[in-house]
Amino acid sequence: MLDLIIPSLFETLYMVFFSTIFSLLLGFPIGILLTITEKDSIWDKPLLNQILNGITNILRSFPxxxxxxxxxxxxxxxxxxxxxxxxxxxxxxxxxxPFVARIIESSLKEVDNGVIEASVSMGATVPQIIFKVLIPEAMPSLVMGITLTIINLIGYSAMAGAIGGGGLGDLAIRFGLYRFQTDIMIVSVVIIIILVQGIQLIGNKISATINKK
Structure with missing residues (x-):
């Protein structure tokens, strides 16, 4: 069983690690733009905001x-x-x-408007407000959002096994479902649960530490 479980575990970790990085690279800028382009925001661009909202909502609608x-x-x-x-x-x-974009948008909107207005009154530029005010102030919430993203990606990677994606989901389907090896399915599910619990605990710890600072 170990000869099957260990390679599948590494495949899942490989998929989740790189897809987390690439989804953050795609979603983080969109989340920032969704926040700052709202009406009466620091970079008022309502048309761009509507376009980004539409694209994000469409992509999130697909199973x-x-x-x-x-x-x-x-x-x-x-x-x-x-x-x-x-x-x-x-x-x-x-x-x-798109999930990352919404998480980032939600986290940045939690920042106190008074802090943003104070930065604007002192002549801060839009990039300065983004990188020196919004992101640092929202960091605990951002960490929790990224943690939630990783957990969702673990679930997605398991579903990807249904169409040959590899990883623990693929192992559970091929051996647990098609070959009726229930023990392999149970072990795969237990490992996924442990991964999710471990990531959530780490995310909570990091967020709490940043919040104290």
Missing amino acids: FIILMILVFPISRLIVGTTIGTKATIVPLSIAAA
Whole structure:
């Protein structure tokens, strides 16, 4: 069993790690733009805000399995295949990016308007307000949001196993479902639960530490 579980675990960690990085690279700027382009915000661009809102809402509306199939051509273009862990990183990143954008937007909106207005009155530029006020002030909430993103990506990676994505989800389906090896399915599920619990605990600890500082 270990010969099956260990490689699948590393595949899941590999997918989640890189898809987290790429989804943050895609979603973080969108989340910032959604925040600062609102009406009467620090960079008032309502048309751009509406466009970004529309795109984000559309992408969030797709069930992950359907989105993964739709993104097959992009996966093939980038990594040369539509099956396996590397190919799965592409739809995972695209699926998580709008979720990240909303998490970032929500976290940044928690920052006290008084702090932002004080920065504006002192002549701070938009980039200065973003990087020296909004992000530092929202950091505990941002950490919790990123933690939630990683947990969602673990769930997505398990679903990706249904169409050859690899990882623990693929192992549970191939052996636990199709070959009726219930023990392998149970172990796969338990490992996923442990991963989620561990990541949540780490995220809570980091967020609490930053909040105290």
